[in-house]
Amino acid sequence: MFETFFKNYTFQSPLMNASGVHCMTIEELDEMADSKAGTFVTKSVTRQKRQGNPEPRYYGTPLGSINSMGLPNLGFDYYLDYVSKRQKTVSQPIFFSVASMSMEENIETLKKLEDSDFQGFTELNLSCPNVAGKPQVAYDFDLTENILTEVFSFFTKPLGVKLPPYFDIAHFDQMATILNQFPLAFVNSINSVGNGLIIDPEKEQVVIKPKEGFGGIGGQYIKPVALANVRVFYTRLNPSIQIIGTGGIVSGQDAFEHLLCGASMLQIGTQLYKEGTSVFARILAELEVIMKAKGYTNIEQFRGKLKTIE
Numbered sequence: 593m594f595e596t597f598f599k600n601y602t603f604q605s606p607l608m609n610a611s612g613v614h615c616m617t618i619e620e621l622d623e624m625a626d627s628k629a630g631t632f633v634t635k636s637v638t639r640q641k642r643q644g645n646p647e648p649r650y651y652g653t654p655l656g657s658i659n660s661m662g663l664p665n666l667g668f669d670y671y672l673d674y675v676s677k678r679q680k681t682v683s684q685p686i687f688f689s690v691a692s693m694s695m696e697e698n699i700e701t702l703k704k705l706e707d708s709d710f711q712g713f714t715e716l717n718l719s720c721p722n723v724a725g726k727p728q729v730a731y732d733f734d735l736t737e738n739i740l741t742e743v744f745s746f747f748t749k750p751l752g753v754k755l756p757p758y759f760d761i762a763h764f765d766q767m768a769t770i771l772n773q774f775p776l777a778f779v780n781s782i783n784s785v786g787n788g789l790i791i792d793p794e795k796e797q798v799v800i801k802p803k804e805g806f807g808g809i810g811g812q813y814i815k816p817v818a819l820a821n822v823r824v825f826y827t828r829l830n831p832s833i834q835i836i837g838t839g840g841i842v843s844g845q846d847a848f849e850h851l852l853c854g855a856s857m858l859q860i861g862t863q864l865y866k867e868g869t870s871v872f873a874r875i876l877a878e879l880e881v882i883m884k885a886k887g888y889t890n891i892e893q894f895r896g897k898l899k900t901i902e
């Protein structure tokens with residue numbers, strides 16, 4: 593019922609984790625592999641291990657979350673070793689997320705990944721909002737085009753990009769024009785909405801320590817922005833570039849809405865952080881109720897078929 597066609601593979605479920613959540617350690621990654629998710633993605637890796645930002649750096653609220661983790665990760669080799677072993681024991685392709693502190697580091701990491709025995713999908717994160725002094729790459733259109741030009745001059749494995757939210761039609765058009773120039777496997781929209789601020793009115797204080805309390809917003813707060821970005825890229829990109837929908841997926845209805853906008857795979861971050869890996873079975877059960885009530889027996893019958901008002 594939930595078969596999801598993604599490039600040359602059929603996932604048994606469209607659900608997976610969002611990079612950064614439940615994917616830092618071997619234990620977390622194994623739990624993802626054993627869950628009802630269709631597959632999983634690693635935490636965005638950098639060449640060397642990173643401690644990340646000082647704590648508190650994550651805070652959950654009833655409507656979502658704010659985080660300024662600062663790209664903590666156990667380093668490229670740790671995750672490459674894991675996926676190289678794990679891909680021999682799981683049938684579905686694994687996603688490997690790459691972020692970096694510089695374009696040079698991006699290229700170096702991707703060259704090592706190209707030369708490795710990793711057979712899954714690479715997610716190039718161009719949208720980390722929380723490394724002090726580092727702007728989100730994908731808000732710089734020229735830099736994005738330069739990076740993708742360099743990457744595709746040597747990288748031959750399936751690769752997609754994780755994008756920040758855009759809020760202006762001109763930016764949607766500009767980004768789509770750039771992305772359509774490259775043989776991307778997918779585009780993942782959206783990353784957290786960068787540099788939001790959540791405060792504690794009792795303490796009259798911010799709730800996270802880094803960056804004076806500014807951090808990426810996730811959860812229900814951002815679903816309308818996520819749906820718009822999924823829809824925009826679904827309608828503007830070459831059909832060969834598939835869409836991963838991320839942002840605000842808490843229920844089966846949210847999953848249905850992302851699929852209706854054109855997403856093929858769905859990533860869950862904040863709600864996975866709050867609920868644990870049982871979230872995948874719950875959302876699939878809720879999605880099944882919705883699909884049956886509407887007479888749908890598979891996702892392709894409605895995926896991307898959002899109607900406008902004529």
Ligand SMILES: C=Cc1c(C(=O)O)[nH]c(=O)[nH]c1=O
Binds near residue numbers: 612660
């Ligand atoms: C990879 C860094 C990211 C982080 C982080 O490590 O702070 N948080 C996000 O919400 N999105 C990111 O892309």
